[in-house]
Amino acid sequence: MAPPRVISLVPSLTETLFALGAGATLIARTRYCVEPVGAVEGLPVVGGPKDPDVDAIIQLRPSLVLMGVEENRREDYDRLRAAGLEIFPARVRSVADVPPVVVEIGRRLGTLDAARAIASEIEGAAESVVTFVADVQRQAEQGLLHVFCPIWRDPWMVASQGTYLADVLRRVGLPSLLHHPEAADGSAYREVELDEIVEVDPGLVLLPSEPYPFGPDDRDEILSWPLRASRERQVHLVDGRMLTWYGARTASALHALSLLALRWVGAEDEPKTAPPTIH
Template sequence: MSLVPSLTELAWALEPGALAGRTRFCTEPPEMAARVPAFGGTKDPDVAAIAALRPDLVIANREENRREDVEALEACGLRVMVTVIDSVEEALAAIAEIGRALGREAEAAALAAGVREVLAEPLPVGPVRVFVPIWRTPLLGLGGRTYGSSMLEAAGAVNVLAGRERYPQVTLEEVAALRPELVLLPDEPYRFREEHAAEFASIAPARLVDGKLLWWYGPRMAASLRELRRLLAGARA
């Protein structure tokens, strides 16, 4: 049972037959969502139904899921793996850990090797200063000690809020003073749209991006790094 959308995708990629349950937000890949039943959401899982399912393992995440739900599942006698993923390296470690739990060490190692291959590739351009808003009102940005910030750095960016708390509240004036060269507008957790790009036009060129590039760890990491590098190269074109 997985309570984390990106780790549900990972479990399916490693061993589809092992996945007995998911949350209603676990919708990737579509063929998985069509076959695996949902048991509540990431913040409100159906603890009683999950306990009745009696999974051998429940996969959770410290940021995605609530402590009280994890504790309730554990009180039902279930084994819960709580992942902590605030960097690319921690994501790779989680892939290995989940691979071991599913008996798919070789498949997990192959996924991690693909990511490390991309990490070893030369960067297409020098460091590009980037700002990523994650909420609009109030304006919150992607700060340091987060997986998204680590992905930016691995792609060759400088996160202008890397020295701040994880998701600081900022003003447009504060952001402008940090001199970003590119603003990336993800579609999650806040769904930024084309009309929002104009709000940041006075600061730097703004590009709409798939939020999964920055938030989803697992089988899409290598492709996400390559897409982020393409976006950064475009900022210097």
């Protein structure tokens, strides 16, 4: 049997392939597939998640294309399917969705044992975090702490409740009144106006590095807004991959974010038992 020939159109799944020991199966990637550093740079680039070079992908004749329901476009999926390519469309809207996705990829690539090990780590981290963030939730509720975590600006946009990002924040004890249920049209994101943000008065603002590359200038702008978070200097730049990259990174992201959450809400004592550091 010929070895698998995989093209990944999802950066976090590209990283996960290497964690599974299946990096050698990858024959092309998107320009945003930059991890692991030192392992992907020599691979051909076939556009981005939202604008893949479909013709180039078809010409490479992969045996499997990894896509994400949220990250990639349906029209590109349809064209690749029409060309007869096998596609695995990952549907991840919560932390609980990640282990089955990892296991299925491992099954298809012959790395099932490694996939089950990563899935077990994710499940263990998620379970540990439930207890670990009790202090975060308690203090957040007492202080009426709500989080504003935009994914874009001009216009400002936030994720809906039915997204991986919103679930990660919820699991580490950082709720948001701005994460409304999914829109009737199925959109995972929605625009928010400054007046709405001010009305919610978040006590914490997280500015991720992706998909929009928030930086110091954005932080300085929000610090001037009439928000509790601004008055208390609780506006923080964070690694967006902790919030949006699912797969091999999920377990360690939950651990890191839970520790940061404790710091942000000013918990006096850290729990006696912390989730294990993974990867």
